[in-house]
Amino acid sequence: MVATRTVILGVSCDYHDAAAAVVVDGVVVAAVEEERCSRVKHDARLPVGAVEACLELAGVGADQVDHVAFYEKPLTVLARYLASRQRSGPRGARSFRHDVPTLISTNLMVGYRLRRLLRDLGAGRPPVVEYVEHHRSHAAAAFFPSPFDSAAVLTMDGIGEWSTATVARAHRNRIEVLEEMRYPHSLGLLYSFVTAWCGFEPNDGEYKLMGLAPYGTPRFRDALDALARPTGAGGLQVDARRLRWFDPSALQDPGLAELLGGPPRTADAPFGEREADLAASAQALAEDVMLGAARRAFELTDESSLCMAGGVALNCVANGRILREGPFDDLWVQPAAGDGGSAVGAALSLWHEGLDRHRPLRSDRSGPDAMSGGYLGPAASAADVASALDEAGLTGTAAVDEDALLTTVAQRLADGEVVGWFQGRAEFGPRALGNRSILADPRDPTLRTRLNVRVKGRESFRPFAPAVMAEHAGEWFELDHASPYMLVVAPVRAEHLLPVAHEPDDVLARSAVPRSTVPACTHVDGSARVQTVTAESNPRFYALLARFYELTGCPMLVNTSFNLAGEPIVQTPAQAVRTAREGGMDLLVLGDTLVEGDDLQRGADDAHEVVA
Amino acid sequence: MNVTPRQGVVLTGLVIGTTAVARSWPGFLPEFTAGALAVAGVAVVATAALAWCARRDLHPATTFVVAVLAAAATRAVGGKLPALWVLVTTVVAPWALMDRPPWRGLPRCDPASRGPVLGFSLLATYLATKEGQSIVVMTALVGIVTLFTLLGAFAPRVVRGFVRLVDLVVAKLAGGLVALVMFVVWAAVALVPWLLRWNPTWAPADPRTGWVRRRHSEPEPTRMWVRDAFRVPLFAAHRVRSAATTVLGLAVVAGLVAGTVSLIGALSPDPPETVAPPMGAEDTTAGKAVKSSPWFQSLSDASERMYRESQFSQFVGLRLGDLRSPYLNIVDEERRSWVPTTGACADLPEVWMFGGSTVFGVGQRDDYTIASAVARAAAANGTPVRVRSFGVPGDVAWQENRRLELMLQSRDRAPDAVVFYDGYNDLEYTSGLRWSDRGGVGDPIGPLDRLHMPVLDKLGAIADGDEYVVKVPRTDTRNPRAPAVLGLQAAAQYQAAEAEAATLLGARGIPYVRFNQPTLRSRATPVDGEFEVSPEDRTMYAAFRSALPEGTIDLSGLFDGTPEPVYVDQVHTEEATNDQIARAVLLGLAQRAPSVMKKAGQQQCS
Known part of the structure; x- marks a missing residue:
């Protein structure tokens, strides 16, 4: 008898962060965000490239896909949209006319579009698309890959169909959604609103707001509470008459401007104390609500572990507080907690709940999860590397062996150089976890500004994260749990903090003040967004950290995503070469091949000459 | 799918055949329009069925079964001749429109010509059934069909330009229509609750916690909607307002439609047919019943x-x-x-x-x-x-x-x-x-x-x-x-x-x-x-x-x-x-x- 495999394709798209995932017999074998293929950040379009890449990674043809799971219920989304328009009254007519045809032609037609895509990829009879509720997709993405056999599940994001947050109890292959918070009461939308008020792009700039928060004081907290009152149990009562979600004119509301210390900041205006204080206030509110929601989840489920997903779960500062102050012993956050990860969740929900398939017993809570360290994207072969270098007119140097490669790179990092690190399969989710990373020495006090401004071209106040050898994490940070996906913020231990003699008033000046012996990855409040690395999860990256530790006594490196400002993380060697060249990196490591920064720049000059 | 000259010829033949059927239909236009819609519906179903057969690699003979079933359905709706037409069309059209190489010596037509060829074929069919159009119009339109077939073969840029122009006009018209429909929908779902100062998105949550208890927690992967979406536990007052809003919304939409119709009627240059004018109001002398007469x-x-x-x-x-x-x-x-x-x-x-x-x-x-x-x-x-x-x-x-x-x-x-x-x-x-x-x-x-x-x-x-x-x-x-x-x-x-x-x-x-x-x-x-x-x-x-x-x-x-x-x-x-x-x-x-x-x-x- 020939065993047949069940292939499920999970897809999310049409709002933001489109993605695809392939689950074969319950195992997540591939997951790719569309932005990595299309090179359009937060690309929401039908994930044509991602589906193609996932099928190739899984080694299955389009005609072998047995089920297609979509991450939300489009009809309910449309109904909610229609109902929500009334808040704007006649003012909403224009946006209504603009949005509804799009919603109808994209959201409602998603089943047809997906089947046509599979047909274009060679499927003779694509399966009928099945729809998993938005927050169930999040919950499934949070629980099924987790290392827990049962857990409480908390999902929070801007909005799904009607839900904006859910609390669920999960056990084996079942998730029971117990309570939900419904539109318009939404922490995610509130956070995005303040993001927009501070002059950042919603659905993209929330990280910046989180990074800006420690620079300010929460003096607008009462104002925000008046707009959205936390109930204390994780609930949020939004004053929908004043906060009109999806109504662009809400940003021109003079009443809100009076409440929030002035009109919204424009994107090109300088940062001021007001923005920092607004960020601090929003962050404080978010942390309180999330902590309250965690407590509510504990109260309802009586579980000792918590799984989280949804865009709000990417708030690693709040996650850290939940871990430290919350009632749960363990916390696992889906690395692609946003809508991209819902592609995985939808597929897993269909497998376990829809098809009622067994989920292996998790006996070891601290064991590995089912996300394969987040390395679910495409890899590049040696031939791909050689081809990319050839196209760029570069000749890299092949390392003699692994040991020589690691020694060289570690030494160069210790010398203060910035290294582009491109290895193995690409990460799935917003974080670079050591395979598509820019690495640097965290001890260098000038590194943050240098990396932010020169290499990545982003705001200089934004902190960098450390990737630390898991066994040394506790020595440097107040962290007693693994944080393999960089989704928990922990304070740097007191013994590594440096005294600050004078605190500058200016936000940007404050960011340049060293706070610890690893200043490049220590935020202004003495915290760090930690990634713990083990030899099992990423052997080569761990070995590099170990080699750096041997050389310097510092078991960590700055690990930031391999991209430039406004671009997605690189996926292919060619993209890595271009990014390294434009970012002015000192060394690029593509698998076993090293490319010197000087060569990169020379190649760029040659290219310019050719063009000239 | 390309349209070859051969296919153009077949389409032209279909036009002539269709016209013959339409002309033999008693009562002409109103019945023809209704019948054509019925036949079009059957044809769509038949085409879908044919596509289904094709996808499953069924034997070509299945096509004939589908054609016969479609013809039987048409027989019940429109009579023998339309049924025969459907039978012929469902058998001939897929064959004609199949992407095959043109006959030796004939060039391949540009795909853009397919739209005009089909469009003018249908127009020819429709117009040729009208009294007074006779063979001249018919011949002219068949000539246009043939012309577009030839242009598709020898001057595809002309056809593409024509298609782009038509696309633009159609898009504008369709856009206007969508806007009109959207307005009516918007009036129902947005304007009425706004006028009533009622928020249909309001969900009653536990005021202590801010959370809503879910009734249905089981997954429903086959549906495009969430069962709980419209089944939140409502208070009685909320239900009453919801019903009132629905009724009022429908009334407003009905009013809008009636108002629009009245407005169109009022702005129309001709008086509505339901009201006869006073005797002799327009022409006070007897005249000849010639076509130039205003009446x-x-x-x-x-x-x-x-x-x-x-x-x-x-x-x-x-x-x-x-x-x-x-x-x-x-x-x-x-x-x-x-x-x-x-x-x-x-x-x-x-x-x-x-x-x-x-x-x-x-x-x-x-x-x-x-x-x-x-x-x-x-x-x-x-x-x-x-x-x-x-x-x-x-x-x-x-x-x-x-x-x-x-x-x-x-x-x-x-x-x-x-x-x-x-x-x-x-x-x-x-x-x-x-x-x-x-x-x-x-x-x-x-x-x-x-x-x-x-x-x-x-x-x-x-x-x-x-x-x-x-x-x-x-x-x-x-x-x-x-x-x-x-x-x-x-x-x-x-x-x-x-x-x-x-x-x-x-x-x-x-x-x-x-x-x-x-x-x-x-x-x-x-x-x-x-x-x-x-x-x-x-x-x-x-x-x-x-x-x-x-x-x-x-x-x-x-x-x-x-x-x-x-x-x-x-x-x-x-x-x-x-x-x-x-x-x-x-x-x-x-x-x-x-x-x-x-x-x-x-x-x-x-």
Whole structure:
């Protein structure tokens, strides 16, 4: 008898962060965000490239896909949209006319579009698309890959169909959604609103707001509470008459401007104390609500572990507080907690709940999860590397062996150089976890500004994260749990903090003040967004950290995503070469091949000459 | 999918075939449109079924099964011919449109030509079914189809440019339509709750926690909607407001639609057809029913509608349904006619007028029919009467009797006098016996039944202003009779009807007058612009005329002294001639029903 495999394709798209995932017999074998293929950040379009890449990674043809799971219920989304328009009254007519045809032609037609895509990829009879509720997709993405056999599940994001947050109890292959918070009461939308008020792009700039928060004081907290009152149990009562979600004119509301210390900041205006204080206030509110929601989840489920997903779960500062102050012993956050990860969740929900398939017993809570360290994207072969270098007119140097490669790179990092690190399969989710990373020495006090401004071209106040050898994490940070996906913020231990003699008033000046012996990855409040690395999860990256530790006594490196400002993380060697060249990196490591920064720049000059 | 010249040829053939089917469809346009929609629906289903078969690699024979099923469905909806068309189309079209290499020596067409070829093919099909388009339009459009096929092969850029232009126009129109629909939807879902200051997105949560308990927690992967979405535990007040909003929303949408329709109606240059204008409001003189007349099209459309909405009764023949239009109004089987004044003359003597299409007034407006002309002449004479017109196209004398019976039974008031203005139809129907193998003298139902449609055809042609010649298949002599014999037979039947009328009205004491109407056959010398009359017809008419019932006023030579053309065909005239007829009728009435005219002369109308 020939065993047949069940292939499920999970897809999310049409709002933001489109993605695809392939689950074969319950195992997540591939997951790719569309932005990595299309090179359009937060690309929401039908994930044509991602589906193609996932099928190739899984080694299955389009005609072998047995089920297609979509991450939300489009009809309910449309109904909610229609109902929500009334808040704007006649003012909403224009946006209504603009949005509804799009919603109808994209959201409602998603089943047809997906089947046509599979047909274009060679499927003779694509399966009928099945729809998993938005927050169930999040919950499934949070629980099924987790290392827990049962857990409480908390999902929070801007909005799904009607839900904006859910609390669920999960056990084996079942998730029971117990309570939900419904539109318009939404922490995610509130956070995005303040993001927009501070002059950042919603659905993209929330990280910046989180990074800006420690620079300010929460003096607008009462104002925000008046707009959205936390109930204390994780609930949020939004004053929908004043906060009109999806109504662009809400940003021109003079009443809100009076409440929030002035009109919204424009994107090109300088940062001021007001923005920092607004960020601090929003962050404080978010942390309180999330902590309250965690407590509510504990109260309802009586579980000792918590799984989280949804865009709000990417708030690693709040996650850290939940871990430290919350009632749960363990916390696992889906690395692609946003809508991209819902592609995985939808597929897993269909497998376990829809098809009622067994989920292996998790006996070891601290064991590995089912996300394969987040390395679910495409890899590049040696031939791909050689081809990319050839196209760029570069000749890299092949390392003699692994040991020589690691020694060289570690030494160069210790010398203060910035290294582009491109290895193995690409990460799935917003974080670079050591395979598509820019690495640097965290001890260098000038590194943050240098990396932010020169290499990545982003705001200089934004902190960098450390990737630390898991066994040394506790020595440097107040962290007693693994944080393999960089989704928990922990304070740097007191013994590594440096005294600050004078605190500058200016936000940007404050960011340049060293706070610890690893200043490049220590935020202004003495915290760090930690990634713990083990030899099992990423052997080569761990070995590099170990080699750096041997050389310097510092078991960590700055690990930031391999991209430039406004671009997605690189996926292919060619993209890595271009990014390294434009970012002015000192060394690029593509698998076993090293490319010197000087060569990169020379190649760029040659290219310019050719063009000239 | 490319369109090759070969496929263009096949499509052209389909157009011709479709047109043939459409032309053979009784009733033409309205039925054709409905039928075409039904056939299109079946074709869509059939195409989907074919695609389904193709995807599953089923045997090609399955196509034929699908085609037969589709044809069977069409048979039930539209009849045999459309079913045959569907059968042929579903078999031929996929074959024709299959992406195959063109025949050797022929170039491959650009895919862009497919749209224009199909579009113009359909247009050709539709237009060619319209009366008056004939073969010229058909040929022109088939030529366009062929042209686009060739352009697709040899000048694809031209076709692409054309398609882009059409796309742009269609996109703009479609965009406008979507915007309109969106507005209505928006008004329902957004505006009404906003006006009510009610938030339909409000969800009752536990005020202590801010959370809502879920009712259904099981996954539902097959659905596109969430079960809990509209089943939140509502408070009673919330439910009431929700229902009120729904009702109000529907009312607002209905109001918007009604308002829009009214607005369009108000802005329309033509008055709505449901309201008749005052008599003689626009044109105060009788005119010719020619296409250049401002009222012709409206009258023509109304006439078409009249025939469509009439019923055929075996007892009396055609029964006219109620009709409201600017120039043709029918209420309770009576065509509206001119009334001397309104209000002041409360007790006008009534004259009921019966006859065929001439009394009805084919191609004539309500207030210029013979009945109207009689009323106007009487009023001018100081003897105002109310003339009610019960003329129905195609009526013969015995039918008039049946109709009179019906009216006497159904109307509250009996007439003061009755006028029969007929003769032509009686002779015409009897002459039809020459080629009829049904019926005969004493069996008038047969010929009437058989001639019903040609009469409509004839009247339609007259209303269109086209030349018309009575089509008499002279070669068929299955029931040969000498013209003179036929004329006498017709007269005998006419006499029988007259006797019946005399009995019917005599019993009620109602005076009546019968006029033998003037026809082209009775005109001594036809003038230029009128049709020829065959010697047989003249012989037949002479025989008929010689045996008219006693008391009949013969108006045969009424127009003998008129040097201009009078008749548009064998019997019908224009509005302008009705005054002359009216004067004769009034004179006859004064002679045969003096009491009526006396009563009329006593009227004091304002």
